[in-house]
Amino acid sequence: MIYLDNAATTMRKPQEVVDAVVAAMGSLGNAGRGASAGALDAGRVVLRAREAVATLLGCPRADHVCFSANATAALNAALSGLVGPGDRVVTTVLEHNSVLRPLARLADERGVEVAYAGCDAYGFLDMDELERLVTPGTRLVAVTHGSNVTGNLVDVARVARIAHAVGALCLVDASQTAGAVPLDMAATGVDVVCFTGHKGLMGPQGTGGMAVADGVDVRPWAEGGSGVHSFERRHPLEWPTRLEAGTLNAHGLAGLAAGIAFVEKNGGPAAVGAREHELARRLWEGVADVPGVTVYGGWAVAPERCGGIVALNVDGLDSAEVADALSSGWGIACRAGAHCAPLMHRALGTEQQGIVRLSCGWFTTENEVDVAAAAIREIAAG
Amino acid sequence: MIYLDNAATTMRKPQEVVDAVVAAMGSLGNAGRGASAGALDAGRVVLRAREAVATLLGCPRADHVCFSANATAALNAALSGLVGPGDRVVTTVLEHNSVLRPLARLADERGVEVAYAGCDAYGFLDMDELERLVTPGTRLVAVTHGSNVTGNLVDVARVARIAHAVGALCLVDASQTAGAVPLDMAATGVDVVCFTGHKGLMGPQGTGGMAVADGVDVRPWAEGGSGVHSFERRHPLEWPTRLEAGTLNAHGLAGLAAGIAFVEKNGGPAAVGAREHELARRLWEGVADVPGVTVYGGWAVAPERCGGIVALNVDGLDSAEVADALSSGWGIACRAGAHCAPLMHRALGTEQQGIVRLSCGWFTTENEVDVAAAAIREIAAG
Structure with a gap:
């Protein structure tokens, strides 16, 4: 997994x-x-x-x-x-x-x-x-x-x-x-x-x-x-x-x-956070320009104020469909749907679609985020 | 211990x-x-x-x-x-x-x-x-x-x-x-x-x-x-x-x-409780008639309505002194003082002295309660 x-x-x-x-x-x-x-x-x-x-x-x-x-x-x-x-x-x-x-x-x-x-x-x-x-x-x-x-x-x-x-x-x-x-x-x-x-x-x-x-x-x-x-x-x-x-x-x-x-x-929160940030940035770079993929959050404008999350949707697909595809096709565990933050979803216009949230941790590897980015690209390509 | x-x-x-x-x-x-x-x-x-x-x-x-x-x-x-x-x-x-x-x-x-x-x-x-x-x-x-x-x-x-x-x-x-x-x-x-x-x-x-x-x-x-x-x-x-x-x-x-x-x-609550009850009864029998020991609770009158606890005091000793003696002399861990049940202590007249509570569990052995009873007897004998 x-x-x-x-x-x-x-x-x-x-x-x-x-x-x-x-x-x-x-x-x-x-x-x-x-x-x-x-x-x-x-x-x-x-x-x-x-x-x-x-x-x-x-x-x-x-x-x-x-x-x-x-x-x-x-x-x-x-x-x-x-x-x-x-x-x-x-x-x-x-x-x-x-x-x-x-x-x-x-x-x-x-x-x-x-x-x-x-x-x-x-x-x-x-x-x-x-x-x-x-x-x-x-x-x-x-x-x-x-x-x-x-x-x-x-x-x-x-x-x-x-x-x-x-x-x-x-x-x-x-x-x-x-x-x-x-x-x-x-x-x-x-x-x-x-x-x-x-x-x-x-x-x-x-x-x-x-x-x-x-x-x-x-x-x-x-x-x-x-x-x-x-x-x-x-x-x-x-x-x-x-x-x-x-x-x-x-x-x-x-x-x-x-x-x-x-x-x-392992260097305290700054070092741990930097590692998670770099992994998420790598993931974001792998999906940012993919047609049909919408990325939420600040990666494009102020990456220094972003954490270890890449939040996205694929046009025309419910977020749960994407999560299911990631799971069944690549063994990737993430979270879809609403995230107990209703006003955030309203602000982003994702109340119906939900959001696919991919979140990195200390034990996440570069290879894992590369697989995830490739999977998103493949799903978006239909 | x-x-x-x-x-x-x-x-x-x-x-x-x-x-x-x-x-x-x-x-x-x-x-x-x-x-x-x-x-x-x-x-x-x-x-x-x-x-x-x-x-x-x-x-x-x-x-x-x-x-x-x-x-x-x-x-x-x-x-x-x-x-x-x-x-x-x-x-x-x-x-x-x-x-x-x-x-x-x-x-x-x-x-x-x-x-x-x-x-x-x-x-x-x-x-x-x-x-x-x-x-x-x-x-x-x-x-x-x-x-x-x-x-x-x-x-x-x-x-x-x-x-x-x-x-x-x-x-x-x-x-x-x-x-x-x-x-x-x-x-x-x-x-x-x-x-x-x-x-x-x-x-x-x-x-x-x-x-x-x-x-x-x-x-x-x-x-x-x-x-x-x-x-x-x-x-x-x-x-x-x-x-x-x-x-x-x-x-x-x-x-x-x-x-x-x-x-x-292990037989469910009835069997587990019966074992704890028998251990506590054995402990109670070892201290019940010792001069200077006051036992609280219903062991003398309605043992069938008693759980796995023997609550007692030794005349003239604060309950914490008894617990300390049990710990230092015999390696016995119990609890002394007030037990977050103020009205119970008032009813028993133990607000100042507290109570020494010895409580049995599934892993307690007969030998352990025998040692505890002997220890209480020795403490009471001064």
Whole structure:
């Protein structure tokens, strides 16, 4: 199989990640629950994962890295915990449903006002419109670091400056970029970063979380067992407990820490991202001028702001037909259809056709993208 | 190490569980995201886990088994999704903070009225008081299937009858019992069962969920990507998607299915629970008459309603001192202190001292509990 669906999950994991999970499953108790050797070992594993994420994201406080099941859980918690009744939130048409739907709920249930900045014809965020929308009194600006449809990147440092200029907070959805695009919270001023563990960080599924800048208050989302302050009626507010109710996935977090270590060992997000970028560029070059192929995203105009994705369609074919042909003809795994980003599809005019998304990862080879490009050419030739 | 903290997590996992996770980490894509072979394989793994849970719990519909990070997440979702403004909920002093705190929040935020049924001197639920509290108009009765402090079991079939007599729903927290105490939703009429995967089901951490009877409506908790209906503004209401936002932990769920298969292979929850019960009884018999040892729970009066736990204190010693002595002197891992069940500790008068909880699992041996009993006797002798 040629696996080009790394934007959905990095299916191939480093051996170190598998080994770390296996070791954890043979030795760990319940982190933060008692003082037995197994419980303390689990606590240390979780702490190492916190420190790894904090270092990766430039988050000054490891105890402000809070783990959850996935990026969606973190985004629900962060948005609900930051935004109050009647607040104004500015977001973008690039966002995934994991941002859009929690905001829609806040609009319905708390009267939150949500404004959406658009994009240009290539799918790049319209930063000028965003700046106009971020009016004084705005509570939060929530943006993706990279579109999960096109791979187009967002200058989150600039978004943070725009937000801070009016006293708003800046939340970044790094689901598509953590581990593959550098992000330094301290340097950029980004207030909250939500991430998943099973994509660019190469960890297991069931891991993710948020990193929160010092002084930013995120109210608890789930409440429950905390291992500390058992006699408090409501969930404790201390970090990181406030955003972690119930047993942590220490088995998975052992793997996440190993995944981050693998990224760092290979040069960190800049180097890993550069490799994925070069593979995607090679793929794009193989299909860019093919008659009948429409490529979305910014490769033709600003490749330096593109990630490891090539998003395309073949004229006259539903995206699922192309994906099926790639699979049956060449053993290529990719993703077609809608990508949980409805406003992005509307902006690109691909609500009906969907989009064929080919996404590269660390383990993707040049030969694999060459095969994929040749396959697309053959499909387009009919 | 002698591991007697199985009520916190079953640290030792069957080899089949580890093997299943390793296989999953080498082959699965993102369940429900696209139609690539890896994504479809992940979907099949998740479906098998759903079917395994549904069979185990007697839930007629596998698509009403919804997975989450842990039992706490499931309980937050279930309680929030079942209870509306001004509703009346009856619960018990046996509950864990994963039930008590979400209910406290609903009381604060939605004006929900919460009543607490007490227990007798042995920690058994006062079923008569519960029945009195379940008045007409009560929306929900939420009870644990077994106390995480004492191991005392609750007759949930009777609770369900009491609830249904006034038109209320019955939610059971099976965190401590799933896999070790039979529970048949169809036979008992229990409406919602919340469970964790990493205790009696012998699965990995990061797994859990809820099983919901047909016709019971649980509103969505988290919202986000669903893999279906991308263009709906709010999270889709179809099962099981309505209670599963974002990428599922298919790696962990592969292990959960293997853990449930291990339980079934060994005779199912009745047989596994009987073994744990006999081990705990043996431990109890070794400490019951020791001067200076106080045993909590129902072993002396109704052992047939006891699980795999022996909860005790040694006069004059903080529970943490006893746990430390067990660890340093005999290599015994247990749990001391408060156990996230504040009302249970109040009822037993152990708020200050805490409780030493020794909990048996499938892999516990008779020799191990004999060593533990001898150790307690030696500690009590000073």
